[in-house]
């Protein structure tokens with residue numbers, strides 16, 4: 159069973175060096191054809207989404223190229239980290255010119271799996287599910303929210319923005335009808351594991367859960383959890399007074 163995505167033990171990450179310096183391994187040896195076979199470090203993945211956001215806005219402004227310095231400043235990291243991250247994708251840029259915005263944007267989108275269609279079903283139309291369903295920003299980041307599902311008959315049929323709440327008692331039918339291939343769980347903790355099991359049977363292999371409970375999924379199913387309370391506790395740990 160697979161609890162959450164494990165990173166390979168040899169994850170490369172410039173920020174993980176004890177002295178804060180980028181590692182010196184020959185990253186130039188990594189070519190695009192190899193990238194598909196390996197997992198990118200989690201910290202790199204999260205920075206890539208930042209670079210993509212910056213590139214999208216540069217493209218909208220009609221910029222043709224961008225230096226690692228420009229990307230670094232906009233993403234809040236240093237240029238060496240940008241170059242290192244992009245080299246892991248096989249993108250090296252040109253000295254004096256930098257990176258071609260449209261090409262790099264396409265390259266990062268491909269690496270992040272954003273060139274395929276992601277159709278997201280949100281399960282749980284309570285406080286959180288409604289807020290997520292009402293947020294318009296997912297579409298321009300590559301995610302189409304196609305269904306909002308709840309098991310409460312009083313909620314089924316209600317309209318939230320562009321979506322009408324679907325009946326969660328026939329989950330498989332809703333997932334098939336709306337051709338969802340990614341699911342967000344915004345249900346109480348007790349409902350999350352049975353739903354995960356049902357979703358796996360429906361063929362869903364990408365699940366993001368907000369339920370504050372450990373979940374088990376079989377190998378091959380990607381599960382991520384968001385736990386704001388844990389994040390706040392970590393923040394409190396770092397921010398506490400130490401006298």
Ligand SMILES: NC(=O)c1ccc[n+]([C@@H]2O[C@H](COP(=O)([O-])OP(=O)(O)OC[C@H]3O[C@@H](n4cnc5c(N)ncnc54)[C@H](O)[C@@H]3O)[C@@H](O)[C@H]2O)c1
Nearest residue numbers: 282284285286308309310326344345346349369384385386
């Ligand atoms: N991680 C976070 O940052 C964060 C923040 C807020 C809430 N949460 C968690 O998110 C979840 C939802 O929170 P909320 O405040 O929206 O709760 P809520 O009680 O307002 O909504 C939960 C909804 O899930 C529905 N539901 C229950 N079982 C279901 C099932 N089997 N199938 C379909 N729908 C089902 C309920 O009918 C209800 O409408 C909770 O687990 C909560 O702890 C997480």
